[in-house]
Amino acid sequence: MVENAIEDPRTLANPLVCGEFGLRFYAAAPLCIQDGYNLGTLCIIDKNQRYINREQAEMLHVLAGVVMDEMELRLAARKASSELRNWMKN
Template structure:
């Protein structure tokens, strides 16, 4: 499958979950707070990568920022893999040495992102942890980050299932009302 087709299908999956531009949510906020505390980092984000932006469903330690441009966002690179995207020292990592978040006053040095992968294999975004100093994390910690990302996807799946159930129930009620009227 060519890249444009893969990206088109991924965007359809993003839209299927109807998560973009929704209000803050305590369940997702608890996950970013927990990630920040568990990994002892100042910033944790649940991001959704849209066509031209990276939208933050939840962010801890990065107040007032709701989204950034997709390019040159690290989350846009992180969704290209099924594995955790790890940058332990961004100033020395060729993948991101020219990234504005690394070169600017923001001073990003550490970034680890687990993709939010749906059951049909689409990466919607990431659960990422960020620091302004170099860090190293071990395999067990990467596994924990992946499990936390899976919890985010589970929450999205529950919401999608609830929306579908409500829609079917409403359709069934409308059908029954029509049958009663036609008696």
């Protein structure tokens, strides 16, 4: 989480921060599959400085879990559909 990107040394050189966009706030939760691989992050950004509390940060992680559940469900459905088509061909 970066509450004020223009004062955070980790983000000062980021083009979204120092460029025209003017990013100030960034929070993210990892998108991990059940095997532990990280596919990326679910991010919240804003051009205004923001603060989030512990409950809001936890909600971001819950939402990331919902996103991963949906992605894994869709992947499982595609796999099952493909297996069914292959079975029907034989």
